[in-house]
Amino acid sequence: MEKGGFSPVGLRVLVVDDDPTWLKILEKMLKKCSYEVTTCGLAREALRLLRERKDGYDIVISDVNMPDMDGFKLLEHVGLELDLPVIMMSVDGETSRVMKGVQHGACDYLLKPIRMKELKIIWQHVLRKKLQEVRDIEGCGYEGGTDWITRYDEAHFLGGGEDVSFCKKRKDFDFEKKLLLQDESDPSSSSSKKARVVWSFELHQKFVNAVNQIGCDHKAGPKKILDLMNVPWLTRENVASHLQKYRLYLSRLEKEKELKCYSGGVKSIDSSPKDAEVNSGHQSPGKSSFVFSGGIFQKATETDPKPLASASLSDPNTDVIMPPKTKKTRIGFDPPISSPAFDSLLPWNDVPEVLESKPVLYENSFLQQQPLPSQSSYVANSAPAIMEEEMKPPYETPVGGSSVNIDEFLMPQDKIPTVTIQDLDPSALSSMKLQEFSSNVTNNTEAILRSWELPESNHSASLDTDLDLSWLQGERFLANTGLQFQDYSSSPSFLSELPPHLWYGNERLPDPDEYSFMVDQGLFIS
């Protein structure tokens, strides 16, 4: 039964390029490959499209240089929020640029002019990602599973007798895959439907608590975390997937903070999420000190973080003072992970004390004019990404439940008036700010880029590598990172308060200038 074989027909591609000529050409070329093409001239627009139809695309191809947003930022967002494969393009083939693409998670980097033959095989990245997802999930909890599931995957997915094209079979395949995986992991489950895990605020809190508890042990693996969390219905796979996203999120934060520090001057005391945890830990161990994500958003125009409805700040005063936005450049930077729970761990809460002259939190300026609601909206938008997703295909295959929406994501008590990001954007951002932003970016970016390019690439590379390695190995929390965040410009004393495992092996703490750089880089997320 020779398979009709795998067919990439109907692959849903989103092309993002500010050059109208290239956009037209690429559209034509992709259509000739029998793909389903959507074009977009702005990164912001692309993100909007992607978020609107979370399962609407299989792969994103984007140019590196775009006016409204750095292509690498877009890349990060897509990777984190949507977990889609992203291909970068540029007319510039400089090693450092390509490296940056890889570091930020691009699955490929194409040089313009792009040839048809290169586009004809981009579907491999979609396939690869799917297979990897399955392997990752199984790999960490099921010894023999990897081989088995891979074989199953490949045999089935690659069309054991049937044509598995993107538009036709994926739903069936994924549903079956879920069944199989679920049965493997939970033999007692009789239902063929798997409930989607809602990583609520509290749940994430438990998760983080567990992670902290495991502490110095460097071995915060999904199983241990699961055990500590003591949530009966939660599976190790759920935790593993969540952990992966969490790590990615933290690593992005680290990088960004570094960027800020590097370009700036103020030595920040702590700017790692772990700091926040530790900090909170000091205040009230394992308690709701983590919970002040709401505060982040609230701080747009306030100098003092106030406890918000959803948060019970154990010690508001020690929480970071968000400086009123000083530069209007940071309009809307979305933290990589949009869960409010994640936000609570943001170092930003602490950093601002030091970064007085610099705008710190992305959320700050982003949500400038709409404090609270933005939190929920942001969460809502990215919620599905944070959700337990290993079983979930990138397209709509609701298994065992409704698709995630904001109401699911936030527990009732956490609910805040919902405002979608899309709604938020126009009201929150004035065009003036945008202009200021773009001019700031142009002015500062190049200089800053040059100044810190090397260090950034060094540690970024290792960070990602290490994260990947540890992830694959399954049980090591943040395996030997040996991360070289070189510019160690922080106060050692504060560092010592951090549980080692939270350091990621890196002692570097960001300078505010990196923050300002990040601010300048900014993101327009609509």
Added chain:
Amino acid sequence: MNTIVVGQLQRQFQDYIVSLYQQGYLDNQFTELRKLQDEGSPDFVAEVVSLFFDDCAKVINDMSTSLERPDHVDFKQVDSGVHQLKGSSSSVGARRVKNVCIAFKECCDVQNREGCLRCLQQVDYEYKMLKTKLQDLFNLEQQILQAGGTIPQVSMN
């Protein structure tokens, strides 16, 4: 259909397009573009190059503004414009334009305003020149079609 006339026109077309390649106005990317043209989009190439020329005009204009005042040159903007031109010229195979961009970038990197102005002038000249050439080429195509013939696929090796 007058086959002799068509034949002549086709030869003319072929010679002309080959000369454009040989003189460096066009490169392989233009060939690729022509391959993309089909019944579904019979004016594809013309549309794309039209977009390109519009883009050129705009970018050059912006750069000109940035370079205007000797005491206050926005090299970042110029650099960005050069990058844009380089990108779009590579999309249609506008080889000469692209080459000027390379030199242009170097002037930008060292913040050489004079050099930039020269490059700006040159890039303006080149794109306009190419525009004229391609216009002639498209006219030839039209003549062939009107005479009932088909446009030859020219492969450059």
